[in-house]
Amino acid sequence: xxxxxxxxxxxxxxxxxxxxxxxxxxxxxxxxxxxxxxxxxxxxxxxxxxxxxxxxxxxxxxxxxxxxxxxxxxxxxxxxxxxxxxxxxxxxxxxxxxxxxxxxxxxxxxxxxxxxxxxxxxxxxxxxxxxxxxxxxxxxxxxxxxxxxxxxxxxxxxxxxxxxxxxxxxxxxxxxxxxxxxxxxxxxxxxxxxxxxxxxxxxxxxxxxxxxxxxxxxxxxxxxxxxxxxxxxxxxxxxxxxxxxxxxxxxxxxxxxxxxxxxxxxxxxxxxxxxxxxxxxxxxxxxxxxxxxxxxxxxxxxxxxxxxxx
Amino acid sequence: xxxxxxxxxxxxxxxxxxxxxxxxxxxxxxxxxxxxxxxxxxxxxxxxxxxxxxxxxxxxxxxxxxxxxxxxxxxxxxxxxxxxxxxxxxxxxxxxxxxxxxxxxxxxxxxxxxxxxxxxxxxxxxxxxxxxxxxxxxxxxxxxxxxxxxxxxxxxxxxxxxxxxxxxxxxxxxxxxxxxxxxxxxxxxxxxxxxxxxxxxxxxxxxxxxxxxxxxxxxxxxxxxxxxxxxxxxxxxxxxxxxxxxxxxxxxxxxxxxxxxxxxxxxxxxxxxxxxxxxxxxxxxxxxxxxxxxxxxxxxxxxxxxxxxxxxxxxxxxxxxxxxxxxxxxxxxxxxxxxxxxxxxxxxxxxxxxxxxxxxxxxxxxxxxxxxxxxxxxxxxxxxxxxxxxxxxxxxxxxxxxxxxxxxxxxxxxxxxxxxxxxxxxxxxxxxxxxxxxxxxxxxxxxxxxxxxxxxxxxxxxxxxxxxxxxxxxxxxxxxxxxxxxxxxxxxxxxxxxxxxxxxxxxxxxxxxxxxxxxxxxxxxxxxxxxxxxxxxxxxxxxxxxxxxxxxxxxxxxxxxxxxxxxxxxxxxxxxxxxxxxxxxxxxxxxxxxxxxxxxxxxxxxxxxxxxxxxxxxxxx
Numbered sequence: 042x043x044x045x046x047x048x049x050x051x052x053x054x055x056x057x058x059x060x061x062x063x064x065x066x067x068x069x070x071x072x073x074x075x076x077x078x079x080x081x082x083x084x085x086x087x088x089x090x091x092x093x094x095x096x097x098x099x100x101x102x103x104x105x106x107x108x109x110x111x112x113x114x115x116x117x118x119x120x121x122x123x124x125x126x127x128x129x130x131x132x133x134x135x136x137x138x139x140x141x142x143x144x145x146x147x148x149x150x151x152x153x154x155x156x157x158x159x160x161x162x163x164x165x166x167x168x169x170x171x172x173x174x175x176x177x178x179x180x181x182x183x184x185x186x187x188x189x190x191x192x193x194x195x196x197x198x199x200x201x202x203x204x205x206x207x208x209x210x211x212x213x214x215x216x217x218x219x220x221x222x223x224x225x226x227x228x229x230x231x232x233x234x235x236x237x238x239x240x241x242x243x244x245x246x247x248x249x250x251x252x253x254x255x256x257x258x259x260x261x262x263x264x265x266x267x268x269x270x271x272x273x274x275x276x277x278x279x280x281x282x283x284x285x286x287x288x289x290x291x292x293x294x295x296x297x298x299x300x301x302x303x304x305x306x307x308x309x310x311x312x313x314x315x316x317x318x319x320x321x322x323x324x325x326x327x328x329x330x331x332x333x334x335x336x337x338x339x340x341x342x343x344x345x346x347x348x349x350x351x
Numbered sequence: 352x353x354x355x356x357x358x359x360x361x362x363x364x365x366x367x368x369x370x371x372x373x374x375x376x377x378x379x380x381x382x383x384x385x386x387x388x389x390x391x392x393x394x395x396x397x398x399x400x401x402x403x404x405x406x407x408x409x410x411x412x413x414x415x416x417x418x419x420x421x422x423x424x425x426x427x428x429x430x431x432x433x434x435x436x437x438x439x440x441x442x443x444x445x446x447x448x449x450x451x452x453x454x455x456x457x458x459x460x461x462x463x464x465x466x467x468x469x470x471x472x473x474x475x476x477x478x479x480x481x482x483x484x485x486x487x488x489x490x491x492x493x494x495x496x497x498x499x500x501x502x503x504x505x506x507x508x509x510x511x512x513x514x515x516x517x518x519x520x521x522x523x524x525x526x527x528x529x530x531x532x533x534x535x536x537x538x539x540x541x542x543x544x545x546x547x548x549x550x551x552x553x554x555x556x557x558x559x560x561x562x563x564x565x566x567x568x569x570x571x572x573x574x575x576x577x578x579x580x581x582x583x584x585x586x587x588x589x590x591x592x593x594x595x596x597x598x599x600x601x602x603x604x605x606x607x608x609x610x611x612x613x614x615x616x617x618x619x620x621x622x623x624x625x626x627x628x629x630x631x632x633x634x635x636x637x638x639x640x641x642x643x644x645x646x647x648x649x650x651x652x653x654x655x656x657x658x659x660x661x662x663x664x665x666x667x668x669x670x671x672x673x674x675x676x677x678x679x680x681x682x683x684x685x686x687x688x689x690x691x692x693x694x695x696x697x698x699x700x701x702x703x704x705x706x707x708x709x710x711x712x713x714x715x716x717x718x719x720x721x722x723x724x725x726x727x728x729x730x731x732x733x734x735x736x737x738x739x740x741x742x743x744x745x746x747x748x749x750x751x752x753x754x755x756x757x758x759x760x761x762x763x764x765x766x767x768x769x770x771x772x773x774x775x776x777x778x779x780x781x782x783x784x785x786x787x788x789x790x791x792x793x794x795x796x797x798x799x800x801x802x803x804x805x806x807x808x809x810x811x812x813x814x815x816x817x818x819x820x821x822x823x824x825x826x827x828x829x830x831x832x833x834x835x836x837x838x839x840x841x842x843x844x845x846x847x848x849x850x851x852x853x854x855x856x857x858x859x860x861x862x863x864x865x866x867x868x869x870x871x872x873x874x875x876x877x878x879x880x881x882x883x884x885x886x887x888x889x890x891x892x893x894x895x896x897x898x899x900x901x902x903x904x905x906x907x908x909x910x911x912x913x914x915x916x917x918x919x920x921x922x923x924x925x926x927x928x929x930x931x932x933x934x935x936x937x938x939x940x941x942x943x944x945x946x947x948x949x950x951x952x953x954x955x956x957x958x959x960x961x962x963x964x965x966x967x968x969x970x971x972x
Contacts, residue, residue, distance in 0.1 A: 169896045
């Protein structure tokens with residue numbers, strides 16, 4: 042692949058444009074389902090796009106006392122990283138023989154960059170609530186990172202390699218991870234971690250609109266806010282895709298598999314939306330206890346079962 | 352004079368000159384030392400390119416039978432370590448000139464620096480374990496003197512460093528004697544021990560103690576955090592952050608791979624990995640709750656050693672390569688971080704996190720270089736710390752050491768968390784009014800920081816280059832072939848991730864995002880709105896939130912077990928120095944209770960003693 046080819050893939054398909062469109066559509070599904078659960082009509086399908094375009098044209102206000110450069114650049118850094126994670130995952134899914142850029146560890150680390158960017162942005166905002174949100178986001182992050190890593194390692198141990206290519210091929214021939222006990226346990230852990238990574242209820246502690254008025258997002262306005270939102274939208278695509286790749290045999294656009302791929306994606310999104318709509322927000326120490334307690338035990342059991350071959 | 356000998360002798364002799372330079376002319380001494388260090392650097396570059404070399408001189412017969420040879424030997428591994436010792440020496444001395452400008456320190460400081468270079472070169476080049484130990488001890492003594500030049504509280508920390516390192520050096524001496532008695536030689540290149548019998552295991556453990564105490568792994572770590580606050584940042588950056596890591600891990604690699612050939616899966620290998628894992632996790636937990644920038648950094652200096660010990664100790668080729676690469680990377684970013692902390696200290700007069708804030712705009716160079724180093728140490732791709740950790744992870748998976756793998760990855764997340772605290776508290780956050788006039792440090796101090804930050808990025812994006820040039824030949828080309836390595840030269844390169852492509856794409860993304868900013872909303876932004884909370888506009892000092900309590904939830908709300916761990920941590924968790932100190936105090940208290948000054952008590956003791964003597968004489972015991 043040439044450098045130009047890389048850039049086209051990164052910017053158009055399956056990179057930025059594609060991921061943003063699918064991600065924004067997913068946020069629409071989320072909003073629509075939420076609305077129906079609450080007996081509302083919900084927005085039309087183009088609402089997220091309209092919101093984004095409108096925000097791009099609005100005035101940007103940076104509070105006095107904020108560290109301007111860091112505050113404005115960080116959302117863009119997060120977006121670039123989220124897009125990269127999406128590109129890597131899509132490319133390896135569409136053609137498992139072509140290993141692009143990196144393996145599980147690389148993607149796992151790249152997926153922390155959007156959260157890190159939000160933390161630094163919130164810290165640079167100069168707003169105490171933004172800083173509070175940043176510290177909560179960080180605590181949440183090292184809360185879920187441990188079980189998430191162990192859930193991912195369940196697959197890695199079973200396959201014996203960090204490479205996506207081998208993980209997908211292994212599942213192709215030996216059945217998906219979800220077909221084994223350890224796979225199911227790790228899958229459950231990964232779904233909860235995804236919920237936290239996306240900052241959704243019950244783990245929307247860093248944003249907590251009713252409590253700290255948006256936390257890390259509090260001072261963002263105009264184009265930076267649009268970027269922050271796009272960031273969330275792309276991560277909404279990346280996390281389910283990552284989980285499908287690790288535990289559910291990946292996605293593909295060849296023949297009838299296009300249908301199953303979409304169904305897998307929708308299934309995970311529905312699980313996330315249902316959890317989101319049926320739970321209250323927990324406190325940060327509850328969240329930490331949840332991830333270092335039951336989730337840790339569950340993922341440890343999964344990992345032990347995987348080393349034993351179950 | 353032989354070229355290997357000259358690199359030890361020249362800085363040692365040159366180090367005499369600064370003693371006679373008056374205190375107020377210490378800049379002259381600094382420039383002079385810089386020139387000497389630069390000469391050492393040039394020589395080590397030449398030696399690095401010149402291939403293997405050796406020099407030996409028979410001195411005398413030890414104990415009438417063991418020929419004692421003053422042997423020096425240069426091969427790829429030692430040449431590469433020597434090269435980086437010289438690089439860090441030049442950077443630290445350059446930085447010291449500006450850093451000590453307004454401080455009242457004697458020119459003797461530079462003598463100690465030059466002697467340190469000399470002794471470090473001696474350690475790296477020595478081919479005889481006893482010669483190595485002598486230079487090793489000289490380094491310990493020099494560290495003691497340099498620490499003693501620190502600010503308030505230096506006596507205590509210098510004493511602690513000297514005690515811990517001195518005792519571990521004694522352990523090393525014991526190990527060396529054991530080797531001499533059992534093997535009859537002390538020449539490193541000729542020594543090959545299979546760690547099977549109890550004597551070799553004991554010898555290995557004793558030497559291992561010396562190596563990890565110098566590198567600062569648990570449980571011999573406590574001298575590093577103790578000295579962090581009072582010692583000048585230039586010393587912290589030079590000795591515990593870079594030189595001691597390079598030498599400690601160099602010696603560890605030499606004994607575990609070269610002399611003893613510890614195999615993957617053996618008990619000693621497991622022991623080393625446990626030491627590594629414990630060091631990673633406990634030290635980083637301590638770092639999480641520190642309130643002082645330099646102390647926080649020193650706990651990371653301990654924590655990162657865990658990765659190296661784990662990698663080198665595992666006996667798995669790719670993890671060994673990763674561990675040694677991490678040694679190099681850690682020296683780079685950790686000394687960068689300490690130099691940055693020193694710059695902040697020089698301008699703000701403090702390194703207490705809750706008193707700092709908002710330095711990003713005042714000291715942009717320090718901020719950017721420290722941020723890059725912080726990303727590196729947290730293992731964020733594409734920085735160098737990620738590249739070496741990635742190799743260690745691969746090795747752990749290959750050896751199926753899943754527990755160690757989890758610890759290593761999780762430790763990295765916690766490292767990130769504590770650096771988020773640093774970046775917020777020092778550089779972002781809100782600025783206390785009294786720092787409004789703070790300026791960036793002089794260029795001579797910026798230069799080392801910039802250089803190290805650039806190395807962090809380059810060694811991350813082009814990780815292949817340092818790996819192929821420095822690390823892999825050190826492992827496969829030299830002595831370390833004792834171990835059955837397989838085809839190591841191809842291991843890390845096969846399936847290595849492409850940091851170049853990833854970085855290029857992220858940069859493209861960032862540029863594009865900034866373009867979007869520029870073309871929407873006409874690229875303009877207002878900064879005249881004050882922060883508005885709970886219906887009030889508040890002034891700056893009122894809403895300053897220092898990051899020191901970021902992780903209070905973790906220490907306070909997670910139950911008594913975690914709380915106890917952290918409570919002990921403030922006083923130095925699992926600190927052998929304190930524990931032995933407490934035991935020694937117990938003995939002293941007992942003796943004090945006996946010595947109560949009553950004549951009758953003393954008489955009683957004498958009578959009892961006489962009684963025992965009489966008993967033994969009568970019954971001929």
